[in-house]
Amino acid sequence: MLLLNHGSQIPADCVVLSVTTETADKGGEEGFITTKNLDGETNMKPKLAIKSVQENFDGFLSGKVKLEVMSEGRSANLYAYEGQVVITNEKGDKDIQNLGLPNFIPHGALV
Numbered sequence: 686m687l688l689l690n691h692g693s694q695i696p697a698d699c700v701v702l703s704v705t706t707e708t709a710d711k712g713g714e715e716g717f718i719t720t721k722n723l724d725g726e727t728n729m730k731p732k733l734a735i736k737s738v739q740e741n742f743d744g745f746l747s748g749k750v751k752l753e754v755m756s757e758g759r760s761a762n763l764y765a766y767e768g769q770v771v772i773t774n775e776k777g778d779k780d781i782q783n784l785g786l787p788n789f790i791p792h793g794a795l796v
């Protein structure tokens with residue numbers, strides 16, 4: 686798990702679990718990155734946390750809720766990504782969410 690601050694370069698491929706109010710929109714689930722040092726594009730790209738992950742984030746940190754991320758292998762393609770996140774609550778109920786490009790941050794991007 687990585688905690689990234691504004692201006693940080695991403696050290697590894699990541700999926701967005703939570704977005705803080707410092708970098709988030711008013712809803713708290715969207716942050717922005719730039720890939721100018723990867724592909725030359727200077728526009729800000731929105732990246733989304735999965736709502737159910739963000740809502741249960743304190744439960745993950747305390748160990749009450751289990752989070753499992755399944756991800757495709759590393760790829761040079763900056764414009765495609767597939768994965769899944771499985772959230773298991775204290776009762777053992779599972780919530781499976783698909784991950785896509787809006788949830789993915791490639792290594793080398795800037796927050």
